[in-house]
Amino acid sequence: MKIVLADDHAIVRSGFSMILNFQSDMEVVGTAADGIEAYTMVAKCKPDILIMDLSMPPGESGLIATGKIKEDHPDTKILILTMHDDEEYLFHILKSGASGYVLKNAPDEELLLAIRTIHGGGTYIHPKMATSLVREFIKKDTTSQTEDPFEILTKRELEILPLVAKGYGNKEVAEKLFISVKTVEANKAKIMEKLNLRSRPELVQYALKKKMLDF
Missing domain, CATH: 1.10.10.10 (Winged helix-like DNA-binding domain superfamily/Winged helix DNA-binding domain)
Structure with missing residues (x-):
């Protein structure tokens, strides 16, 4: 499977590229430092998977770019890679079109499992965060803001x-x-x-x- 990796830290891009390219069924065909570069690389390389960091200051964030990429390139599945484990992020990440969510401190095996899961048509969410997602869907939105x-x-x-x-x-x-x-x-x-x-x-x-x- 062809993969594009987007992260604002060059050392992270290099490290994950080495891990992924070592796999017999994976190849990193492009990298990006922010959301705008990620969009460009997806359009150019047409990858099967885009691994997207959630927050990439000072460039465009992964959360903002995900929706646009999914709209224009629906065949590319997006896996969010981030340090954030907040419940609020999870709902918006999946709603914007991402197929999975992995924490950066997760073991390499979990990242590989997540990639193969979404490539096969599934959705990957860490069990801890899956519980939060269920809670988000079943509770009433008592915190919605109505003010302009x-x-x-x-x-x-x-x-x-x-x-x-x-x-x-x-x-x-x-x-x-x-x-x-x-x-x-x-x-x-x-x-x-x-x-x-x-x-x-x-x-x-x-x-x-x-x-x-x-x-």
């Missing part, structure tokens, strides 16, 4: 929120908007307070629901 962010957030806060949701750090947001890191931190705190959010995953979920992110 364009009415309750300032212009500066509206600029900062999608950048934070895409995975950019405080320094990177400051450089993009030509403001100080302290200003970013202060506005992030105000955003979390105004929207009644407690964590970064909740902020990402809010941005997705309000369609504040784009490819």
